[in-house]
Amino acid sequence: MSGVGPVEPGEGTHVQDAPPAPLPQRGPLAGHFERHRRVVLGALITSAVLAGSGYLYVTRPRPEPPPAPPYPNQVTDIAYLRPGTTSSNTASRGFTFEVEVITESGPPVTVTRISQPYAGLSVTSSPRTPFRTKAGSPRKITVTLRVTECGNVPRNAGLPFLDVTLRNTRAIQVHSFILGPQYAQDLSRALQVACSNKFG
Amino acid sequence: MRQRSLIAITAALAAGALTLTACGSRDEDGGGSSDSGNGGTTVVIGVDAPLTGDLSALGLGIKNSVDLAAKTANKEKFVEGVTFKIEALDDQAQPSSGQQNASTLVADKDVLGVVGPLNSSVAESMQRVFNDAKLVQVSPANTGPSLSQGQDWQTSKKRPYESYFRTSTTDAIQGPFAAQYLYNDSKKRKVFVIDDKKTYGAGLAGTFTAEFKKLGGKVVGTEHINPDAKDFSAVATKVKSSGADVVYYGGEYPQAGPLSKQIKAAGSKVPLVGGDGIYDPTFISLAGKGSDGDLATSVGVPLDQLDSAKKFTADYKAAGYKEDFAAYGGYSYDAAWSIIEAVKKVVDANDGKLPDDARAKVVEAMSGVSFDGVTGKVSYDEFGDTTNKQLTVYAVKNGAWEPVKSGTYTG
Amino acid sequence: MNELPQQLVNGLLLGSMYGLVAIGYTMVYGIVQLINFAHGEIFMTGAFGAITVYLYVLPDGTSMAIALPLMILGAMLVATTVAVGAERFAYRPLRGAPRLAPLITAIGLSLALQQAVWAWYPDARSAIEFPQIDGGPFEIGNVTIQTGDVFLLLAAPLSMAILAYFVMKTRTGRGMQATAQDPDTAKLMGVNTDRIIVVAFALGAIFAAVGGVAYGLKYGQIDFRMGFILGLKAFTAAVLGGIGNIYGAMLGGIVLGIAEALSTAYIADIPGLDQFGSQSWADVWAFVLLILVLLFRPQGLLGERVADRA
Numbered sequence: 006m007s008g009v010g011p012v013e014p015g016e017g018t019h020v021q022d023a024p025p026a027p028l029p030q031r032g033p034l035a036g037h038f039e040r041h042r043r044v045v046l047g048a049l050i051t052s053a054v055l056a057g058s059g060y061l062y063v064t065r066p067r068p069e070p071p072p073a074p075p076y077p078n079q080v081t082d083i084a085y086l087r088p089g090t091t092s093s094n095t096a097s098r099g100f101t102f103e104v105e106v107i108t109e110s111g112p113p114v115t116v117t118r119i120s121q122p123y124a125g126l127s128v129t130s131s132p133r134t135p136f137r138t139k140a141g142s143p144r145k146i147t148v149t150l151r152v153t154e155c156g157n158v159p160r161n162a163g164l165p166f167l168d169v170t171l172r173n174t175r176a177i178q179v180h181s182f183i184l185g186p187q188y189a190q191d192l193s194r195a196l197q198v199a200c201s202n203k204f205g
Numbered sequence: 206m207r208q209r210s211l212i213a214i215t216a217a218l219a220a221g222a223l224t225l226t227a228c229g230s231r232d233e234d235g236g237g238s239s240d241s242g243n244g245g246t247t248v249v250i251g252v253d254a255p256l257t258g259d260l261s262a263l264g265l266g267i268k269n270s271v272d273l274a275a276k277t278a279n280k281e282k283f284v285e286g287v288t289f290k291i292e293a294l295d296d297q298a299q300p301s302s303g304q305q306n307a308s309t310l311v312a313d314k315d316v317l318g319v320v321g322p323l324n325s326s327v328a329e330s331m332q333r334v335f336n337d338a339k340l341v342q343v344s345p346a347n348t349g350p351s352l353s354q355g356q357d358w359q360t361s362k363k364r365p366y367e368s369y370f371r372t373s374t375t376d377a378i379q380g381p382f383a384a385q386y387l388y389n390d391s392k393k394r395k396v397f398v399i400d401d402k403k404t405y406g407a408g409l410a411g412t413f414t415a416e417f418k419k420l421g422g423k424v425v426g427t428e429h430i431n432p433d434a435k436d437f438s439a440v441a442t443k444v445k446s447s448g449a450d451v452v453y454y455g456g457e458y459p460q461a462g463p464l465s466k467q468i469k470a471a472g473s474k475v476p477l478v479g480g481d482g483i484y485d486p487t488f489i490s491l492a493g494k495g496s497d498g499d500l501a502t503s504v505g506v507p508l509d510q511l512d513s514a515k516k517f518t519a520d521y522k523a524a525g526y527k528e529d530f531a532a533y534g535g536y537s538y539d540a541a542w543s544i545i546e547a548v549k550k551v552v553d554a555n556d557g558k559l560p561d562d563a564r565a566k567v568v569e570a571m572s573g574v575s576f577d578g579v580t581g582k583v584s585y586d587e588f589g590d591t592t593n594k595q596l597t598v599y600a601v602k603n604g605a606w607e608p609v610k611s612g613t614y615t616g
Numbered sequence: 617m618n619e620l621p622q623q624l625v626n627g628l629l630l631g632s633m634y635g636l637v638a639i640g641y642t643m644v645y646g647i648v649q650l651i652n653f654a655h656g657e658i659f660m661t662g663a664f665g666a667i668t669v670y671l672y673v674l675p676d677g678t679s680m681a682i683a684l685p686l687m688i689l690g691a692m693l694v695a696t697t698v699a700v701g702a703e704r705f706a707y708r709p710l711r712g713a714p715r716l717a718p719l720i721t722a723i724g725l726s727l728a729l730q731q732a733v734w735a736w737y738p739d740a741r742s743a744i745e746f747p748q749i750d751g752g753p754f755e756i757g758n759v760t761i762q763t764g765d766v767f768l769l770l771a772a773p774l775s776m777a778i779l780a781y782f783v784m785k786t787r788t789g790r791g792m793q794a795t796a797q798d799p800d801t802a803k804l805m806g807v808n809t810d811r812i813i814v815v816a817f818a819l820g821a822i823f824a825a826v827g828g829v830a831y832g833l834k835y836g837q838i839d840f841r842m843g844f845i846l847g848l849k850a851f852t853a854a855v856l857g858g859i860g861n862i863y864g865a866m867l868g869g870i871v872l873g874i875a876e877a878l879s880t881a882y883i884a885d886i887p888g889l890d891q892f893g894s895q896s897w898a899d900v901w902a903f904v905l906l907i908l909v910l911l912f913r914p915q916g917l918l919g920e921r922v923a924d925r926a
Contacts, residue, residue: 076510079581084615122389161419164381166612181385181612183378257734257741259839402896428880429894433845435835438626439880440895446619459743463835470753471622472760490745491837 074111077171078180080140081114082107085184088191089147099126099151100195104167104184107143111173114138118170119148125157126150128167135172150192155200161193245286246559248548250275250541251310253303253321253331256295259459262487263323266531267345268293271320273517273524274541284549286557292316296327303327307334316340317559317567318544320537324457325349326404328369336366339565343370343543345536348481348504349408350377353588362588368568370543370589372536372580373504374596376405378614379480380412382596383502386610387451387478388420391500397426397449399440399464401456409480410455417453425449430460437464441471451475457482462491469495476500484532489601499601500609505580506595507608508535517579539578543585546574621759623881624874629765629834631873632772636827637850638857638865639779640699640820646796646860647816649715650707653722655824656847657729658699662825663746663838664737665694670747680749684767684829691825698729699821700814708810726844733840743839746832764833771826776866779819783862788815796860849902856906858919867917875905 089101108114117135121128131147138144148167152158159165166183252271254264268291275289292313294306303322310316311334318341322328325347332352335342344352353371355363387393396417400410407429414424426447428440441464444452452468454461454477465477465488476498477483484503489496508514514535521530530537547570552559560566575584581593594614599606640655669690674683706725710718733740751763761769783789794802795812803809831846832838849872857868879901884893892900909917 073512075512076506078506078611078613079511082613082615122385124389157421159420162385163416163419164378164385164614166382166385179610181382181610183382183612183614185615258841259742261742427894429896431896431899434895434898435831435842436626436630437895438629439623439877439898442619442622442626443881445622463837466836470760470762472753472755487742491743493748493836 074173074175076176076178077114077173078178080109080111080173081138081169081171081180082109083167083169083182083184085188086145088195089149098199099149100192100199101147101149102188102191104146104148105143106138106146108138108140110140113140113173115172116146116169117172117177119146120168120170121150121166122168123157123159123162123165125152125154127153152196152199158196158200159193160196160200163189165189165192245288247288247290247315248284248317248559249290249292249313249315250544251306251313251316251319251321252291252293253296253306253310253319253327254293254323255298256293258297260298260323260457262485262528263346263531263533264295264298265528266534267321267323267537269524269526269528270345270517270521270530270534270537271541273521273526274538274545276524277520278542278545283545284552287548287552287559289545290315296322296324298324298327300324300327300330304330304334307331311335311338311340317548317563318343318541320345320540320544322347323533324403324405325352325408328352329404332366332369336368339368339562339568341368341370341544341547341564341568341571343372343540343571345372345533345540346481347371347405348373348376348379349404350375350412351404351408353590364588367589370540370571370585372540372543372578372583372591372593373481373533374594374614375590376409376412376480378594379502379504379596380409380414381416382612383453383478383480383500383598384413384416384420384422386500386502386598387453388417388422390610391451391476393422393451395423395425395447395449395451397428397444397447397452398424399428399430399444399452399454399456401432401460402429403432403456405480405482406454406456408455409482410453413453413455430456430464432456432460434460435463437467438471440464441467441473444468444475445471445473449473449475452477454479454483458485458488458491462488462496465492465496465499478502481532484599484606486529486606489604489606492601494604496601497603501599501606502596503532503599504536504596505593506597506611508579510608510611511535511579511581513577513581514579535579539580539583542576542578543571543574543583546576547571550574618758619881621757623877625759625761627874627877628870629768629873630876631853631870632768632866633827633830633834633869634846634850634853634872635866635869636772636775636823636830637846638854638869639775639823639862641851641854642857642859642862642865643792643816643820645854646862647792647799648707648711648813650718651722651851652702652707652817652820653719653847653851654702654706654725654729655699655820656843656845656850657726658695658702658821658843659824659828659831659847659850660838660840660843661698661729661733661828662691662695662821663828663832663842664733664740665825666691666829666832667744667746667838668694680747683747684749688826688829691829692822695821695825695828696818699817699824703814703817708813726847730840730844737840740840743837746836746838748836749833762834764830764836767833768830771830772866775823775826776863779823779862782819788812792816852902852906856909856916858916861916861918864916864918871917872902872905875902 084105086103086105089103115135115137119128119130119134129149164183166181168179168181170179252268254267255261256264272291275291278289296303296306310319320343323346328344328347350358353369355365398410398414400406430440452475461479461483478500481503484501517535517538547567550570551563551566572585584592586592597611598609600609637659644650644652666687669687670683702725706721707718749763754761783792791807791812794807795809799809853868853872854865856872857864876898880895880898884890
């Protein structure tokens, strides 16, 4: 009948009193919802707000994380300055020299160890390791090599180097610093003197 | 008698041909790298490297890295009004091809700088051509000291060619560094030194030997191999009977790989040590399983320790090059970028236009170039050598190169 | 340590490979008096045939026990096809031409084959890894022999035996001898010389293919230029042994290989010659030997006749 319109009521017809509409038949769940509507709605809204803000939080325009500090061997430089002057005691049995430790940028670098690879020499430094160098403030370090055994000393090394353990917040690294021809010359001269004195 | 003289002629031909192993061919996929929509002038950066043959793994890495630098400069509009293009020529690691390529590049008026070559011997044949044309050349890989410091670099340094620059450290440091490492850290005392008689190999073996002897080590044998040969069994047998505890090889990986393999196969389990010429994954695949423990020194520190290299590595990947950037990728990028910087200086100083004598101006500008590159701070000293003198010892571990120790030359 | 036995073995191995390739030079020369300079490239294509079978025909991880025979077959197939094709299309049209024409053609063909492999074979622009036979080296006394070399040590004498049998006992083989002695008379006697020439090219290619596989097994890599130097050395070996003589080819190869090994090992020990003793001088000494032999025996070590049939 739909679409046709209401049939005109005939004679003697009248609108019956509608019986009271029965309560809609719903399941027990719906009843439950009916009873706890506020709580459920509240929970829904809360979770929607949480999800939304979570999404916003995750996708928020974030400031770039601060770049990791550079590796210490990339910002540290050690330059040979000159042979040092120390007590004649050490001078006769070794070689003292000054170097400058420079940290170019980034967080401070700690020098945790200075060594050198030759078997017949031992190393001490002043100040003693570990010490820190900050970017922009170079430190002068006095390094003393002591001859322990003349047989194992490089009397004529062309490019001797120092092995330095460097540490900053990024990493710990052992790096070799080849201090150049002047260092090589001064070193071999000093070692030749040291070792000839010992036997002479 | 006709026949006998025919045999004689062909025998002579054969003997002659043995020395002429080059066969000419050229890779043509060089140019056309850049989007030319930038307008204005086009500046071509030439590339010369072995793009085919044994050393192509290194050469293609150089070419791609320069290409990446050119593209990056175009994208960033680094030099206003200038579009960079590359023109890559293949030298097949042959000095004669290198010289031809140099002339080709000089003849192209748009070329304002050249990156390359890989081999020091090739560089020797190109330097004069470029210098006469006042065309700047930056090698990412040459390590022979005489290229920038003259033949008598050990006694009196004198720069032979004003137009020659390089981003790699020289063998004057590399050879001794290896000697120090072997003598002091690895406690090796008896070395067998082999080289391939080429500029790079012989030079490197020379600086190594000198330092190793000074330290007190002993050279128990020397040998020069023929780079065209594949059979080194006779040499390997000599190594074994010499009782050496380490072999130093001055040369490149196409020979070093088989050499290492044949030395181990001959029953002498000593490491083979070389320079940057053997620092390539191809060495390991050629040398096989026995290569674990072999060592190489190479220029610079490992790229993954350099924050500046991260962007390069990512960009290289994003650009989708087929080949790896290999040992000299970062140095090639920096070499190309220093040319780009120099061009920028020249253009900026000339009201945003290229001057007529752009080539000479670029050469002048090079010495003042200084920027933070892929491999660290890039600038050149009075010889055209890089001021960033870092080296790393790598060892083969489980079929891959692993960094062992790095050093900086601060003298 | 006495390194002489090891150096002799090194030379023997290297020389056997020269010999396998030299057979092709000597057979073709013996029959058509053509120095087939493209033979080194036929050796190279053989090696590429073998690697093609391994990489693209066989499934990954096929054991070498199964793969190796198939690779040898593939190598022979490719090398023979190239050699017979070269004969048919490059040399046969020039059969009546002056002798220098086919020689130049051979050199051109050599370059063309190299460049073709370089341009069209996948990844051939740098060296291609060749599969290896597993198993450690064998120690006999203080001589070490690699697993890959065992193949060469077996293949070279076996190939020689088969070749000798073929040339001496079979009808085709006797036809070859007849053609070598006098092609016109052979033709009159009913020998199909065209066919004999094709057989000579094919046989040479088969041995070159075996050599190519041996090269791959020995050195672990092949590349498009591998045939150039080795071909020249093999040609030298053929001349040294007496070109035209198949035993001479193998003997010449072995003498050449041993000369190279020994000059690398010992020349430097001779006082005053230490400058000339390294491996880079081995080729020079090998050619000095060649010149000396040719001075006293122009026909080569085993050459009975340098065919002066004019």
